[in-house]
Amino acid sequence: MSRISLKENGGEVSATKDYTNGGGVRDLYGEDSATEDHLITPWTFSVASGYSLLRDPRYNKGLAFTEGERDAHYLRGLLPPAVLNQELQEKRLMHNLRQYEVPLHRYMAMMDLQERNERLFYRLLIDNVEELLPVVYTPTVGEACQKYGSIFRRPQGLYISLKEKGKILEVLKNWPEKSIQVIVVTDGERILGLGDLGCQGMGIPVGKLSLYTALGGVRPSSCLPITIDVGTNNEKLLNDEFYIGLRQRRATGKEYAELLDEFMRAVKQNYGEKVLIQFEDFANHNAFDLLAKYSSSHLVFNDDIQGTASVVLAGLLASLKLVGGTLADHTFLFLGAGEAGTGIAELIALEISKQTNAPVEETRKKIWLVDSKGLIVSSRLESLQHFKKPWAHEHEPVKGLLDAVKAIKPTVLIGSSGVGKTFTKEVVETMAFLNEKPLILALSNPTSQSECTAEEAYTWSKGKAIFASGSPFDPVEYEGKLFVPGQANNAYIFPGFGLGLIISGAIRVRDEMLLAASEALAAQVSEENYDKGLIYPPFSNIRKISAHIAAKVAAKAYDLGLASHLPRPKDLVKYAESCMYSPGYRSYR
Numbered sequence: 001m002s003r004i005s006l007k008e009n010g011g012e013v014s015a016t017k018d019y020t021n022g023g024g025v026r027d028l029y030g031e032d033s034a035t036e037d038h039l040i041t042p043w044t045f046s047v048a049s050g051y052s053l054l055r056d057p058r059y060n061k062g063l064a065f066t067e068g069e070r071d072a073h074y075l076r077g078l079l080p081p082a083v084l085n086q087e088l089q090e091k092r093l094m095h096n097l098r099q100y101e102v103p104l105h106r107y108m109a110m111m112d113l114q115e116r117n118e119r120l121f122y123r124l125l126i127d128n129v130e131e132l133l134p135v136v137y138t139p140t141v142g143e144a145c146q147k148y149g150s151i152f153r154r155p156q157g158l159y160i161s162l163k164e165k166g167k168i169l170e171v172l173k174n175w176p177e178k179s180i181q182v183i184v185v186t187d188g189e190r191i192l193g194l195g196d197l198g199c200q201g202m203g204i205p206v207g208k209l210s211l212y213t214a215l216g217g218v219r220p221s222s223c224l225p226i227t228i229d230v231g232t233n234n235e236k237l238l239n240d241e242f243y244i245g246l247r248q249r250r251a252t253g254k255e256y257a258e259l260l261d262e263f264m265r266a267v268k269q270n271y272g273e274k275v276l277i278q279f280e281d282f283a284n285h286n287a288f289d290l291l292a293k294y295s296s297s298h299l300v301f302n303d304d305i306q307g308t309a310s311v312v313l314a315g316l317l318a319s320l321k322l323v324g325g326t327l328a329d330h331t332f333l334f335l336g337a338g339e340a341g342t343g344i345a346e347l348i349a350l351e352i353s354k355q356t357n358a359p360v361e362e363t364r365k366k367i368w369l370v371d372s373k374g375l376i377v378s379s380r381l382e383s384l385q386h387f388k389k390p391w392a393h394e395h396e397p398v399k400g401l402l403d404a405v406k407a408i409k410p411t412v413l414i415g416s417s418g419v420g421k422t423f424t425k426e427v428v429e430t431m432a433f434l435n436e437k438p439l440i441l442a443l444s445n446p447t448s449q450s451e452c453t454a455e456e457a458y459t460w461s462k463g464k465a466i467f468a469s470g471s472p473f474d475p476v477e478y479e480g481k482l483f484v485p486g487q488a489n490n491a492y493i494f495p496g497f498g499l500g501l502i503i504s505g506a507i508r509v510r511d512e513m514l515l516a517a518s519e520a521l522a523a524q525v526s527e528e529n530y531d532k533g534l535i536y537p538p539f540s541n542i543r544k545i546s547a548h549i550a551a552k553v554a555a556k557a558y559d560l561g562l563a564s565h566l567p568r569p570k571d572l573v574k575y576a577e578s579c580m581y582s583p584g585y586r587s588y589r
């Protein structure tokens with residue numbers, strides 16, 4: 001039951017909440033209108049007041065409760081006399097946060113705030129997005145996952161382990177919110193570039209969903225972080241006395257597939273057809289299969305394959321303004337042929353195919369991938385995993401990255417292997433030797449896994465490189481000129497993408513929607529950004545950017561006949577904006 005204080009008489013009061021078919025809830029509290037839909041089932045819930053109101057992060061306002069609210073809701077004496085507005089609370093908290101020098105301490109302070117006063121948490125995150133993104137998200141969230149057991153305070157999100165086999169539907173019903181629109185789920189096997197963190201991967205769904213709200217305006221109450229715990233193969237965690245997950249090695253094969261299948265069925269049964277399930281940080285060997293298996297029956301999106309692809313394609317489209325030519329004029333070389341690498345490669349091939357009308361089998365030939373065994377070439381075809389096969393072109397075998405750069409002569413070099421420091425000085429120098437303006441994207445996360453740093457890219461290329469990275473880097477001064485690296489992180493795409501699916505009531509994800517999202521993001525890069533060498537707009541404008549992405553994605557859903565929210569709103573950008581959650585406090589009568 002959700003608890004809320006809306007009525008003036010305090011105590012336990014019943015109110016009516018309108019429930020809807022596709023997992024949408026009516027905007028009773030004026031939060032947003034993203035989810036208005038046809039009503040079918042009435043729902044009753046109780047009202048919190050007094051002490052329990054102060055302890056309920058969704059409705060607590062701390063010292064911002066007004067005199068009238070303190071009277072009406074049995075709060076007298078439970079708060080000190082001062083009344084502070086949200087602005088002053090924000091100022092105080094930002095001041096406190098900046099005192100912490102250790103990033104993990106900032107992360108913990110932010111999580112505490114989220115569990116104490118949700119609206120204030122989102123106020124901070126939205127108003128200080130560039131400063132706080134690296135705290136609640138990449139890179140600090142990676143360290144938080146590594147140490148999740150030690151820093152554990154209050155549980156966030158929903159844990160579904162092998163112990164819950166056969167009971168997943170019941171577990172979903174334990175979650176206090178009934179109306180869920182977005183689930184981010186991980187099994188913790190490939191957390192960023194940090195590997196298997198088992199159950200402690202929970203930090204990732206929690207962090208991603210806080211961005212759904214802050215950057216994409218999806219209501220927090222409709223977001224559900226889930227970690228599926230099938231064990232871990234991480235010996236360090238298995239031997240860690242504070243580890244929070246199942247102390248066993250990973251279940252695989254049939255046992256794994258059955259648990260996932262029960263989960264997918266339970267989600268659809270409980271929340272309907274229109275709940276978005278975002279797969280996050282699964283290992284390659286499961287990620288592709290899960291996406292393929294469920295994309296025709298569920299609204300599923302793999303952020304590491306599709307979200308990363310869409311954000312990188314956006315950067316490439318934008319970079320054409322700086323480097324010239326069309327996408328088809330370029331040659332692409334990837335280090336890393338997993339989810340991100342092959343996902344990006346395929347979306348580039350699709351976009352070139354769309355632009356030139358050439359079949360995608362042809363356009364793929366502009367794109368080369370290197371994995372741990374060297375360049376992917378046709379003589380390796382037999383032994384390649386299925387998702388690498390389309391990239392096995394005719395070429396003699398080439399071992400390392402440097403030789404591949406020399407052989408392929410790429411104009412664009414993309415790192416997506418999850419392994420740090422692999423763009424060496426020689427590699428960057430060769431790119432700069434081959435190209436007037438080499439485009440270098442070091443996508444692996446967190447910062448420790450980045451293929452090179454921004455400073456390395458600019459200095460080794462003697463200021464020629466156009467550089468962006470998955471994890472954030474500070475601007476670099478080189479020979480008196482300031483270079484501002486972009487952050488090619490899927491956080492640009494998934495919040496707006498998800499919002500677009502929600503507002504249109506989409507029931508399936510299609511590649512055309514990803515292309516639409518990329519084009520929308522690229523269109524948001526301004527002349528001023530280009531002047532600084534940026535191929536992504538700053539995150540400070542992200543809510544506006546998300547609304548534009550959402551509008552294009554929703555438009556595509558309508559065009560493809562996959563939207564269920566009818567009639568189609570006339571101005572989709574305005575509509576998307578009007579749906580977005582804003583974190584200002586509500587007044588309680």
Ligand SMILES: O=C([O-])CC(=O)C(=O)O
Binds near residue numbers: 304
């Ligand atoms: O979380 C991030 O920053 C980007 C991402 O999805 C990953 O690296 O797996």
Ligand SMILES: [Mg+2]
Binds near residue numbers: 280
């Ligand atoms: Mg990820």
